[in-house]
Amino acid sequence: EGTYRSSELRDIPKDYREFVKVDGEVLRIREDIKGRVRFVYANLIEEDSFKPFHGRFSAVLCRNVLIYFDPPSKKTALLNLKNILRRDGVLVLSSTEILPSEYRDIFKPFKEGRFFFYRRSEA
Incomplete structure (x- = not known):
């Protein structure tokens, strides 16, 4: 709404x-x-859910979700989210979700004011 x-x-x-x-x-x-x-419901760990949306989103809000995934599922979800973002796209997580450095090959953190976001990595 x-x-x-x-x-x-x-x-x-x-x-x-x-x-x-x-x-x-x-x-x-x-x-x-x-x-x-655009609001989209998709299975975060199923690549086929995301194929129609590759490179089409400027920002994705995925708050309080990844904390429930085991490490392999989290990595799959992050790769899927990266694929739907445009090159300059931004991933927004909740303030309690900090991506460990092991995921920096997928997303790079950046700060805007007091807020942290993640840009897709081109690595």
């Missing part, structure tokens, strides 16, 4: 606030922005 309590987005950088409309204690993603968002 693109609706959030203001407390959920209190730490977003000011540059990004132009994308939301304030409605009391609720923030709503602007309609023109929501129209550019």
Whole structure:
């Protein structure tokens, strides 16, 4: 729906606030922005789920999911996510999910303000 309590987005950088409309204690993603968002349900460890989407996403939000995977499944999921991202694509995880250095061949961390994100690695 693109609706959030203001407390959920209190730490977003000011540059990004132009994308939301304030409605009391609720923030709503602007309609023109929501129209550019695609939500996809897929099996993260099944490559065939992702083939139609290779290279088509600018960003993927995958929060509080990878923590439940064993290391081989996590690596498969990360490779699948890398494949659907554009070359400059960004993976967004939750603040508690830090990718260990063993996955740096797939994603490289970068910091924007106080937030960490991951860019696909070209290695």
